[in-house]
Amino acid sequence: MIRRVLAAFVLLVLAASGYVAWRAHQFLTVPPETPGRELTVTIEPGSGFEQIAGQLYKQGVVTDPLAFKLLARYTGQDSKLKAGEYLLSTGLTPQKVLDLLASGQAVLYKLSVPEGLTMVQIARLAEQAGLGTAASFDKAARDKELLARYGVPADTAEGYLFPETYRFTRKPGNDARQVVEAMLAQFRKAAAKVWPQDPPQGKALHEAVILASIVEKETGQGSERARIAGVFTNRLNRKMLLQTDPTIIYGLGEKFDGNLKRVHLDDPRNPYNTYQHPGLPPGPICNPGLEALKAAASPETTDFLYFVAKNDGSHQFSKTLDEHNAAVARYQLRKGK
Incomplete structure (x- = not known):
């Protein structure tokens, strides 16, 4: 009788172990959905791991928050997750989700700034790209401490916001300060190309x-x-x-x-x-x-002192006022008629 009980107990333990192993294998290798759905997940600064795991579970990125926590602890990634906005998928395995959140490879948003825009216009572009409010951009562009850090000899960043194509993650609080900083830093790099030997100050x-x-x-x-x-x-x-x-x-x-x-x-x-x-x-x-x-x-x-538009994108240059007046008559007054 005792032998039968022991045998049954052993069978139950083996069955339970097998079930646990099967569940663990399912959790680790089978994504929540096939095919997966892409979705944006925002991890706020200061979020604890349990909060993050619960958020991922609610959004369908992981199927078991406790198992996700155990996996993160086992791999040593439970304290390495970084805040930011991530493009995830319900078609990812838990390990892949952990790797992405620990890598800090957050969603990057492009901001293309052409030459010749004013500070106000760039602030609006940044706001339209979802990289912070125009007001926060303007505030950063007038921050004396920030301007001094990048060697800007003025009260605003006007003129020192270097035109370029940038890529940013979206920061919490809808603050565009990072955009201003990146553009000022890029200006310093450009200035080093313009004045490689003795840059003016x-x-x-x-x-x-x-x-x-x-x-x-x-x-x-x-x-x-x-x-x-x-x-x-x-x-x-x-x-x-x-x-x-x-x-x-x-x-x-x-x-x-x-x-x-x-x-x-x-x-x-x-x-x-x-x-x-x-x-x-x-x-x-x-x-x-x-x-x-x-x-x-x-x-x-x-010796040129004057120029006038020729209406084809180019200009006529003159050395004297008489030459200039003649050019104006030729290219501008005739256009007006």
């Missing part, structure tokens, strides 16, 4: 960036940038007014309706009105790209 750097921003807004022709920078440099050296429309437009801000009028050119209240105020404007009027920075750093040496 302080006022000299700021004046170069201001000039580059004007060049960026004046032409989209790469071959003309250095020549246009040379024209403005010649005018500055001769104490001539720069008389460039893009600076006025920048100073008008949201009030500009697309139609630049004589009253705008005659208004001395606009500090960016280079028809009224001598020298460079108070600050950059956009965020220039690498080629515009190079042009400002190495202006073309010529």
Whole structure:
């Protein structure tokens, strides 16, 4: 009798062990769903492992939160999971889920910033990409400590937000600070290419960036940038007014309706009105790209003092006012008629 009881007990233990082994094998090798569904999972900073496991279970990424916890403890990954937004799938095995969360390979969102945009425009792009509010971008771009860390000799990051294609993870709190930091860091890398030997600092750097921003807004022709920078440099050296429309437009801000009028050119209240105020404007009027920075750093040496658009994307350059007036009559007044 005792032998029969012992035999039955052994059979039960073996059966239970087999069932546990089978369940463990199922958990480790069979994903929750086949085919799987992709879904976004956000792990908030400070989340404990039990909270994360429960969240994954509720979203259908794992079938057993306790088994998931035991697996993570066994592999040593229970303390290595990183906060962030992840693209997961119900078709993943638990080990693959753990590996992804421990790797920190969160979802990356692309932000493409073309040359010539203002700080306000870039802030809106960042908000549209879901990388933080425009207000948080503006706040970071005016943070004196942050600007000083990246050597920006100004009160805002205008001009120093380097145009590039970036990829970011979305940060909790809808804060765009990381975008501003990345763009400032990229500017420093670009500046090292423009001035590899002796990069300017302080006022000299700021004046170069201001000039580059004007060049960026004046032409989209790469071959003309250095020549246009040379024209403005010649005018500055001769104490001539720069008389460039893009600076006025920048100073008008949201009030500009697309139609630049004589009253705008005659208004001395606009500090960016280079028809009224001598020298460079108070600050950059956009965020220039690498080629515009190079042009400002190495202006073309010529005797040109004027240029006018030829309505084909290029410009006619002149050395004298008479030549310039003739070019204006040819390319602009004729266009008006």
